[in-house]
Amino acid sequence: xxxxxxxxxxxxxxxxxxxxxxxxxxxxxxxxxxxxxxxxxxxxxxxxxxxxxxxxxxxxxxxxxxxxxxxxxxxxxxxxxxxxxxxxxxxxxxxxxxxxxxxxxxxxxxxxxxxxxxxxxxxxxxxxxxxxxxxxxxxxxxxxxxxxxxxxxxxxxxxxxxxxxxxxxxxxxxxxxxxxxxxxxxxxxxxxxxxxxxxxxxxxxxxxxxxxxxxxxxxxxxxxxxxxxxxxxxxxxxxxxxxxxxxxxxxxxxxxxxxxxxxxxxxxxxxxxxxxxxxxxxxxxxxxxxxxxxxxxxxxxxxxxxxxxxxxxxxxxxxxxxxxxxxxxxxxxxxxxxxxxxxxxxxxxxxxxxxxxxxxxxxxxxxxxxxxxxxxxxxxxxxxxxxxxxxxxxxxxxxxxxxxxxxxxxxxxxxxxxxxxxxxxxxxxxxxxxxxxxxxxxxxxxxxxxxxxxxxxxxxxxxxxxxxx
Amino acid sequence: xxxxxxxxxxxxxxxxxxxxxxxxxxxxxxxxxxxxxxxxxxxxxxxxxxxxxxxxxxxxxxxxxxxxxxxxxxxxxxxxxxxxxxxxxxxxxxxxxxxxxxxxxxxxxxxxxxxxxxxxxxxxxxxxxxxxxxxxxxxxxxxxxxxxxxxxxxxxxxxxxxxxxxxxxxxxxxxxxxxxxxxxxxxxxxxxxxxxxxxxxxxxxxxxxxxxxxxxxxxxxxxxxxxxxxxxxxxxxxxxxxxxxxxxxxxxxxxxxxxxxxxxxxxxxxxxxxxxxxxxxxxxxxxxxxxxxxxxxxxxxxxxxxxxxxxxxxxxxxxxxxxxxxxxxxxxxxxxxxxxxxxxxxxxxxxxxxxxxxxxxxxxxxxxxxxxxxxxxxxxxxxxxxxxxxxxxxxxxxxxxxxxxxxxxxxxxxxxxxxxxxxxxxxxxxxxxxxxxxxxxxxxxxxxxxxxxxxxxxxxxxxxxxxxx
Numbered sequence: 001x002x003x004x005x006x007x008x009x010x011x012x013x014x015x016x017x018x019x020x021x022x023x024x025x026x027x028x029x030x031x032x033x034x035x036x037x038x039x040x041x042x043x044x045x046x047x048x049x050x051x052x053x054x055x056x057x058x059x060x061x062x063x064x065x066x067x068x069x070x071x072x073x074x075x076x077x078x079x080x081x082x083x084x085x086x087x088x089x090x091x092x093x094x095x096x097x098x099x100x101x102x103x104x105x106x107x108x109x110x111x112x113x114x115x116x117x118x119x120x121x122x123x124x125x126x127x128x129x130x131x132x133x134x135x136x137x138x139x140x141x142x143x144x145x146x147x148x149x150x151x152x153x154x155x156x157x158x159x160x161x162x163x164x165x166x167x168x169x170x171x172x173x174x175x176x177x178x179x180x181x182x183x184x185x186x187x188x189x190x191x192x193x194x195x196x197x198x199x200x201x202x203x204x205x206x207x208x209x210x211x212x213x214x215x216x217x218x219x220x221x222x223x224x225x226x227x228x229x230x231x232x233x234x235x236x237x238x239x240x241x242x243x244x245x246x247x248x249x250x251x252x253x254x255x256x257x258x259x260x261x262x263x264x265x266x267x268x269x270x271x272x273x274x275x276x277x278x279x280x281x282x283x284x285x286x287x288x289x290x291x292x293x294x295x296x297x298x299x300x301x302x303x304x305x306x307x308x309x310x311x312x313x314x315x316x317x318x319x320x321x322x323x324x325x326x327x328x329x330x331x332x333x334x335x336x337x338x339x340x341x342x343x344x345x346x347x348x349x350x351x352x353x354x355x356x357x358x359x360x361x362x363x364x365x366x367x368x369x370x371x372x373x374x375x376x377x378x379x380x381x382x383x384x385x386x387x388x389x390x391x392x393x394x395x396x397x398x399x400x401x402x403x404x405x406x407x408x409x410x411x412x413x414x415x416x417x418x419x420x421x422x423x424x425x426x427x428x429x430x431x432x433x434x435x436x437x438x439x440x441x442x443x444x445x446x447x448x449x450x451x452x453x454x455x456x457x458x459x460x461x462x463x464x465x466x467x468x469x
Numbered sequence: 470x471x472x473x474x475x476x477x478x479x480x481x482x483x484x485x486x487x488x489x490x491x492x493x494x495x496x497x498x499x500x501x502x503x504x505x506x507x508x509x510x511x512x513x514x515x516x517x518x519x520x521x522x523x524x525x526x527x528x529x530x531x532x533x534x535x536x537x538x539x540x541x542x543x544x545x546x547x548x549x550x551x552x553x554x555x556x557x558x559x560x561x562x563x564x565x566x567x568x569x570x571x572x573x574x575x576x577x578x579x580x581x582x583x584x585x586x587x588x589x590x591x592x593x594x595x596x597x598x599x600x601x602x603x604x605x606x607x608x609x610x611x612x613x614x615x616x617x618x619x620x621x622x623x624x625x626x627x628x629x630x631x632x633x634x635x636x637x638x639x640x641x642x643x644x645x646x647x648x649x650x651x652x653x654x655x656x657x658x659x660x661x662x663x664x665x666x667x668x669x670x671x672x673x674x675x676x677x678x679x680x681x682x683x684x685x686x687x688x689x690x691x692x693x694x695x696x697x698x699x700x701x702x703x704x705x706x707x708x709x710x711x712x713x714x715x716x717x718x719x720x721x722x723x724x725x726x727x728x729x730x731x732x733x734x735x736x737x738x739x740x741x742x743x744x745x746x747x748x749x750x751x752x753x754x755x756x757x758x759x760x761x762x763x764x765x766x767x768x769x770x771x772x773x774x775x776x777x778x779x780x781x782x783x784x785x786x787x788x789x790x791x792x793x794x795x796x797x798x799x800x801x802x803x804x805x806x807x808x809x810x811x812x813x814x815x816x817x818x819x820x821x822x823x824x825x826x827x828x829x830x831x832x833x834x835x836x837x838x839x840x841x842x843x844x845x846x847x848x849x850x851x852x853x854x855x856x857x858x859x860x861x862x863x864x865x866x867x868x869x870x871x872x873x874x875x876x877x878x879x880x881x882x883x884x885x886x887x888x889x890x891x892x893x894x895x896x897x898x899x900x901x902x903x904x905x906x907x908x909x910x911x912x913x914x915x916x917x918x919x920x921x922x923x924x925x926x927x928x929x930x931x932x933x934x935x936x937x938x
Binding site: 018021058061062065066067068080081082083093095096097098122123125127130131134135138139143145146147148149150151152155174176177182183185186189190193197210213214217219230258259260261262263264265266268269291292293295296318319320321322330333337339340341342343344345346347348349350351399 | 487490527530531534535536537549550551552562564565566567591592594596599600603604607608612614615616617618619620621624643645646651652654655658659662666679682683686688699727728729730731732733734735737738760761762764765787788789790791799802806808809810811812813814815816817818819820868
């Protein structure tokens with residue numbers, strides 16, 4: 001038997017039993033104690049090390065639990081047989097931090113003015129209200145909030161969402177049809193489980209490229225369909241034999257096209273032509289329309305259960321509020337309930353309750369009205385700043401929400417425009433980033449205004465004028 | 470031309486332009502105004518209705534935006550041609566509210582004592598601390614918190630998690646390897662995108678049935694592998710040619726088996742036998758060990774990048790805290806970065822920051838120590854209450870965390886045991902619920918103690934004694 005000469009250190013961070021445990025474990029791992037060897041009895045080791053017997057027992061217990069040693073009745077403790085321990089370390093290549101999102105400057109680049117179409121204005125965010133609601137919710141009486149919630153999301157919130165959809169999007173749906181989830185990306189992943197694999201899906205070109213990438217990662221068979229001035233052309237859907245079409249009827253990203261009721265009806269007619277055809281309506285950003293009433297959702301015209309509606313609060317409140325929702329037509333709801341309802345809800349109940357009170361008590365509407373005014377003023381300012389560009393560029397996209405679109409009349413390329421802007425520290429976004437397939441469009445750029453102040457918009461546009469005119 | 474006799478109501482909720490808009494829209498939808506018909510000019514309609522011309526113009530603008538009418542230069546406004554509007558309503562079958570989770574009593578059932586193995590004790594939750602941290606975070610200076618965050622989760626939180634994994638789970642990993650997500654279910658969905666489709670995966674039998682259902686919904690090819698007293702048997706993995714194995718080495722659910730180091734090494738050796746083989750370690754509940762040091766994670770022994778580690782805070786803090794994380798080995802991290810990093814993080818930055826401070830400032834450790842004491846006392850109480858059962862039942866599962874396991878020595882069936890308990894208003898959980906494949910085990914039930922008070926445990930056990938002995 002092996003002599004365990006363990007140098008115990010009384011003023012170590014580790015207590016005595018841990019030091020014994022660590023020592024023996026290391027001896028086994030290093031191959032100095034071999035499989036089948038017997039350890040000293042707890043009594044003899046305790047005497048040898050001059051510690052209490054219970055200290056050694058405690059160390060042996062832990063080694064037993066982890067499977068380093070085994071106890072044989074009346075015989076003592078033995079080192080277990082085990083696969084040779086791997087001593088190879090992983091190659092020492094350091095882990096690098098992931099790349100930032102394409103909306104952020106890479107090291108070396110300086111974007112003094114980032115005209116991102118995805119940024120929003122956070123200065124209008126009602127911190128005070130949010131904080132007050134949060135504080136009221138986090139009280140001892142609400143401990144049920146920390147318990148597991150319903151898979152589809154809290155019923156109260158779903159009721160509030162259905163009321164909101166009715167008043168602001170013209171939609172009649174039941175809270176039972178709504179599934180709350182942490183962001184659109186997650187809801188699309190869930191939808192994949194409901195719709196099934198190998199779906200042949202139509203998308204507009206250009207489209208919201210993040211969704212395109214998501215469908216790609218689903219191994220969906222993606223058919224790109226050109227747009228005319230009303231949006232997605234329905235004739236191609238039948239020709240191409242697709243099962244679902246992804247559309248943004250309230251205002252298409254990035255073109256800002258509002259789909260007229262006639263085209264909506266054509267799409268609905270297409271969908272009703274076969275039992276398992278669906279339209280996926282991404283109602284992203286629909287709150288930000290600055291003239292007239294909001295355009296109703298496509299779902300509002302759907303009488304046959306053909307529209308899967310996805311809405312989000314990330315844009316209208318704050319990107320960090322990871323709460324989106326999906327409205328399912330009956331056949332898909334039934335499939336969800338039967339096959340997917342064991343997926344836990346991805347949004348914390350606390351956050352659901354905060355959002356519920358924020359909407360229910362009228363803060364959301366007030367916030368939207370305030371933001372509409374702010375964005376409308378920014379859009380007007382940007383339009384004024386774009387006036388000098390009118391001779392050489394076509395300006396469009398008044399319905400897009402948070403950006404405008406500039407198309408060159410001449411032969412300059414998109415890359416040239418971006419490069420010249422970049423030299424001035426100005427970041428604008430090429431339409432090609434939203435294109436699934438290349439087309440020989442004139443050079444087109446998106447100029448977002450959500451995240452910039454009025455001063456930044458004005459100054460950035462002066463710089464663009466310098467290099468684009 | 471059609472005469473638009475619109476009865477305008479001055480004291481309606483709707484303003485005049487909206488009444489005109491609604492009226493014309495309804496006429497078009499009802500087929501009373503037909504495609505190609507000309508509308509009265511704005512001037513003549515305004516005169517006819519005795520309203521300002523701008524009121525009619527505003528109504529027409531909205532109809533134009535939505536595509537109900539079109540404007541032909543010098544000729545006026547015409548009703549658009551569109552697919553026949555669907556007038557069929559959906560069949561009037563009411564939507565029913567979804568079923569509650571199987572852990573909740575159905576209507577008609579009364580569970581006075583629910584010995585659920587999944588419930589936790591929320592009485593120990595540090596509301597005050599949570600509220601204080603939240604309050605400090607929701608200040609105006611932190612408005613960046615409401616902006617979009619990093620896809621893998623906030624770096625600060627990932628750093629804190631990596632430090633926590635080091636100190637409490639014996640794991641060395643880099644924050645770069647960690648992906649934060651809203652719950653294990655979501656992380657498994659993301660893992661599906663990384664590992665790819667049609668994975669042949671091994672699971673223990675019995676296992677955590679929720680994960681089994683999730684893998685089923687992925688259309689994974691699931692191979693169930695029997696357990697011996699050390700856990701999953703590695704010989705079957707090679708035989709069955711699986712690519713991944715899902716294990717819970719710290720304590721298996723539901724059996725509570727702690728996988729000894731020798732078996733861990735065998736599994737790691739199997740995984741290193743081919744480049745794309747992985748072990749998925751679900752370290753669920755590992756914090757709740759009441760005697761000795763915590764058992765290190767399997768990941769702690771992995772030197773070759775073979776372990777995908779999944780941990781959660783839902784159990785250790787509160788189910789409503791939807792924050793889990795996954796540690797990826799290098800090859801899968803690279804695949805994630807290349808193919809999946811466009812998926813937005815599903816956890817709000819506010820929640821990430823709260824959790825970060827909760828762990829970083831030592832509250833989490835204090836909370837865990839407190840909960841371990843609470844659960845240990847409950848486990849001891851339950852063990853005492855089970856003493857009278859020892860002659861007819863075998864009691865096991867001291868390592869399971871939040872439940873114990875009772876196996877009948879006689880020929881009573883599981884269904885009988887559940888039924889007799891139910892008559893007393895006591896809910897216990899049959900092992901068969903965790904079985905993927907039937908086996909001819911003796912009747913076995915799980916008795917959870919996390920969510921019940923000490924009084925409830927004692928009283929519930931008295932009732933069980935009445936019907937089970």
